[in-house]
Amino acid sequence: MRFSSLTDRVKGGAADVWDTHTVATEARREGKDVIILSVGDPDFTTPEPIIEVAVRSLREGNTHYTPAAGITSLRESIARRHQRLTGARINKNNVAVTSGAQNALFGASMCICEAGDEVIVLQPMYVTYEATIRAPGATLVPVVLAAEDGFCLDAGRLKAAITPNTRAIFYASPSNPTGMILSAGDLKIIAGLAIEHDLWVVADEVYSEIVFESQFYHIAALPGMGERTISIGSMSKSYAMTGWRTGWMVAPESMIANIARLSLCMLYGLPGFVQEAAAHALDNEDAAVAEMRDIYRRRRDLLLEKLGAIAELNVFKPDAGMFLMVDVCGTGLQSSEFVRQLYADTGVSVLDATAFGASTEGFVRISYATGEDKLDEGCRRIAKFIDSLRPISQAV
Ligand SMILES: Cc1ncc(COP(=O)(O)O)c(C=O)c1O
Numbered sequence: 001m002r003f004s005s006l007t008d009r010v011k012g013g014a015a016d017v018w019d020t021h022t023v024a025t026e027a028r029r030e031g032k033d034v035i036i037l038s039v040g041d042p043d044f045t046t047p048e049p050i051i052e053v054a055v056r057s058l059r060e061g062n063t064h065y066t067p068a069a070g071i072t073s074l075r076e077s078i079a080r081r082h083q084r085l086t087g088a089r090i091n092k093n094n095v096a097v098t099s100g101a102q103n104a105l106f107g108a109s110m111c112i113c114e115a116g117d118e119v120i121v122l123q124p125m126y127v128t129y130e131a132t133i134r135a136p137g138a139t140l141v142p143v144v145l146a147a148e149d150g151f152c153l154d155a156g157r158l159k160a161a162i163t164p165n166t167r168a169i170f171y172a173s174p175s176n177p178t179g180m181i182l183s184a185g186d187l188k189i190i191a192g193l194a195i196e197h198d199l200w201v202v203a204d205e206v207y208s209e210i211v212f213e214s215q216f217y218h219i220a221a222l223p224g225m226g227e228r229t230i231s232i233g234s235m236s237k238s239y240a241m242t243g244w245r246t247g248w249m250v251a252p253e254s255m256i257a258n259i260a261r262l263s264l265c266m267l268y269g270l271p272g273f274v275q276e277a278a279a280h281a282l283d284n285e286d287a288a289v290a291e292m293r294d295i296y297r298r299r300r301d302l303l304l305e306k307l308g309a310i311a312e313l314n315v316f317k318p319d320a321g322m323f324l325m326v327d328v329c330g331t332g333l334q335s336s337e338f339v340r341q342l343y344a345d346t347g348v349s350v351l352d353a354t355a356f357g358a359s360t361e362g363f364v365r366i367s368y369a370t371g372e373d374k375l376d377e378g379c380r381r382i383a384k385f386i387d388s389l390r391p392i393s394q395a396v
Pocket residue numbers: 040099100101102103126172175176204206233234235236242246247
């Protein structure tokens with residue numbers, strides 16, 4: 001039987017870079033001694049009070065259909081939070097609840113892009129963006145944030161990428177994989193160009209609560225941006241709720257009306273007990289988020305110290321999130337070879353960062369969404385592996 005051309009367009013996403021991760025996950029299931037540092041699924045269980053609200057809600061009979069754009073209490077919680085963080089005067093009609101940030105990204109792409117449109121994406125970019133942007137037939141135009149520039153934005157490169165066909169700029173800040181945050185100056189440049197060329201901005205902010213020393217900025221807070229920004233958030237990372245599949249978009253009311261119609265035919269609403277638990281979390285569980293953030297910071301520092309001591313590695317310090325980029329060129333291996341051999345020799349699985357675009361050849365992404373003991377042991381094995389690559393005369 002024949003399939004639509006959409007099914008080809010959603011094939012992107014560097015599927016083979018997940019091979020080692022897939023093998024490692026299977027090995028762990030079989031009880032083998034592996035350390036998985038290749039995925040961004042927090043090791044924490046969702047904080048207990050959030051689980052309690054969901055269970056109570058279920059027991060009270062919250063087992064029915066819900067509105068396509070989300071239940072009112074959750075939309076209001078998200079609106080209050082967005083208003084507090086950005087100063088933007090919005091209400092629940094500017095909010096749609098989605099099945100994770102991924103669903104919001106896909107919905108945004110389907111509602112604002114079509115064949116012939118070009119969409120600028122800051123690269124390195126999160127793995128699903130390619131298929132998400134190509135799904136409606138748009139062309140992805142990468143703007144590279146080069147490793148030699150510390151993965152920072154080059155305004156000239158961004159300006160040069162804009163053409164009469166450009167429809168939108170997509171970015172994730174804090175970034176997955178680099179953990180880098182766009183500065184206030186970067187956002188002003190993006191906003192200025194978006195206003196000048198009448199573009200949408202899709203701001204993926206799923207890591208915005210896991211920020212360490214730096215300051216995070218919301219582009220929606222800038223003058224003139226409320227009407228053209230789709231701010232995307234999620235419970236997944238900050239509240240350790242990946243499996244609850246709860247995210248959102250904050251956008252102009254017209255966009256919310258469109259995404260609600262799309263959600264109706266694609267999703268038909270999220271479970272009410274899940275949404276009630278999410279609303280409770282947003283309104284009451286800031287302390288749990290802060291606690292997890294402190295733990296992530298400690299883990300990041302542990303990796304910086306241990307991996308930073310290995311001469312062949314160049315470790316990039318992330319401002320935020322749960323990943324760290326490591327330049328492995330000094331080992332003499334390409335990133336794909338490094339990932340394969342490291343796993344084969346030590347059972348440690350990390351991710352080949354070319355998953356996030358060709359500009360990150362030579363890098364691997366290491367996740368610290370796992371406990372300090374495992375991270376410590378992972379670093380020890382990585383150091384031993386790199387030592388084994390050295391000529392005998394240089395071995396330490
Ligand atoms: C940058 C970025 N955006 C979106 C997502 C998807 O998040 P969610 O679980 O909310 O769908 C992820 C997940 O890793 C991510 O890293």
